[in-house]
Amino acid sequence: MERVFNFAPGPSMLPLDVLETAQKELLCYGSTGMSVMEMSHRSKMYLDIFNDAVEGLRDVMDVPAGYKIMFVQGGASAVFASVAMNLMDGGKADYIDSGNFAHNALVEAQKYGEVVIAGSSRENNYTHIPDYTLSPDAKYVHITTNNTIYGTRWDHIPDTGNVPLVADMSSNILSEVYDVSKFGVIYAGAQKNVAPAGVVILIVREDLMGHELPITPKIMSFKKMADADSMVNTPNCFGIYLAGLNFKWIKKMGGVAALEKINIEKAAMLYDFLDESKLFKGTAVKKDRSRMNVTFVTGDPDMDARFVKEAAAAGLVNLKGHRIVGGMRASIYNAMPVEGVKALVKFMKEFEAHNA
Numbered sequence: 451m452e453r454v455f456n457f458a459p460g461p462s463m464l465p466l467d468v469l470e471t472a473q474k475e476l477l478c479y480g481s482t483g484m485s486v487m488e489m490s491h492r493s494k495m496y497l498d499i500f501n502d503a504v505e506g507l508r509d510v511m512d513v514p515a516g517y518k519i520m521f522v523q524g525g526a527s528a529v530f531a532s533v534a535m536n537l538m539d540g541g542k543a544d545y546i547d548s549g550n551f552a553h554n555a556l557v558e559a560q561k562y563g564e565v566v567i568a569g570s571s572r573e574n575n576y577t578h579i580p581d582y583t584l585s586p587d588a589k590y591v592h593i594t595t596n597n598t599i600y601g602t603r604w605d606h607i608p609d610t611g612n613v614p615l616v617a618d619m620s621s622n623i624l625s626e627v628y629d630v631s632k633f634g635v636i637y638a639g640a641q642k643n644v645a646p647a648g649v650v651i652l653i654v655r656e657d658l659m660g661h662e663l664p665i666t667p668k669i670m671s672f673k674k675m676a677d678a679d680s681m682v683n684t685p686n687c688f689g690i691y692l693a694g695l696n697f698k699w700i701k702k703m704g705g706v707a708a709l710e711k712i713n714i715e716k717a718a719m720l721y722d723f724l725d726e727s728k729l730f731k732g733t734a735v736k737k738d739r740s741r742m743n744v745t746f747v748t749g750d751p752d753m754d755a756r757f758v759k760e761a762a763a764a765g766l767v768n769l770k771g772h773r774i775v776g777g778m779r780a781s782i783y784n785a786m787p788v789e790g791v792k793a794l795v796k797f798m799k800e801f802e803a804h805n806a
């Protein structure tokens with residue numbers, strides 16, 4: 451059986467290189483005589499793997515000193531709550547409502563403090579990144595750098611002055627270079643661009659720890675998790691191992707900057723075609739187009755459904771848009787090779803020739 455080009459939004463494609471290494475090491479990791487899945491998380495053999503992953507991420511993302519890297523659980527959705535519990539500190543927070551997950555994050559935060567919606571594109575069905583006005587006295591500002599469902603991306607990092615900037619980077623972490631020093635907190639569910647589901651990357655500036663609400667569960671306290679080196683309880687050992695393999699792959703590919711160049715190229719191939727197509731139309735406002743999730747429609751839901759079905763038969767799978775927006779979405783994370791995007795554009799051209 452041949453591997454398909456999997457355009458799923460998450461869980462999504464992993465680099466073949468990563469999967470093959472994991473396969474090779476599955477039964478016996480190094481000279482340990484056991485699988486990574488069977489190791490104690492407190493054992494020296496596992497701690498080496500864990501520390502390798504932390505250092506690998508610090509290296510490829512250029513995370514400065516003064517920031518703690520953690521791997522936590524509960525998905526990005528759990529961090530929606532923990533961000534508010536750890537940072538709200540009796541004050542208020544600015545949230546930019548740029549998509550479904552951004553909205554979920556602010557709804558969660560409302561349970562723990564005052565949320566100010568500093569900007570929203572909800573009325574426009576989230577087809578663009580909204581304008582915003584920030585509160586000078588906010589405890590933090592929350593953004594979602596890439597909106598997975600709607601296919602939009604922030605083309606700049608807002609200047610928040612002394613107010614810490616918190617970013618949900620679930621669907622574009624490590625796909626482009628970010629200056630980590632501009633952020634107070636960065637978090638990302640691994641299942642989009644890094645590893646299998648069940649691991650969340652959490653990077654926190656150290657001075658922002660230790661101010662959590664008393665109700666904060668121990669496993670959601672940034673300070674306690676940092677002090678325990680992500681091991682307040684048993685972490686997702688195998689997922690973290692795979693994340694570590696991915697960081698090594700990124701390094702081998704030339705780093706995040708090299709991948710960013712390829713990602714820009716891949717996205718441009720699709721958008722250039724969409725812009726001249728007589729059948730397909732991109733749904734996101736041009737300026738804010740995502741490089742990771744390319745959303746498009748034909749305008750006819752029956753035709754959309756037929757496209758998704760015929761594409762799958764041709765080995766281009768999971769192109770159906772999210773259930774709340776319909777249409778199509780091609781998720782083209784780091785692991786999607788240029789050939790996959792080329793094959794998709796070719797297929798779209800043929801489909802158009804037969805159906806326009």
Ligand SMILES: *Cc1c(COP(=O)(O)O)cnc(C)c1O
Pocket residue numbers: 460524525526527528551552594596597598618619620621639640642
């Ligand atoms: C997928 C996604 C989430 C939700 O992640 P879970 O790990 O399922 O909680 C949050 N934010 C963004 C931007 C996402 O793409």
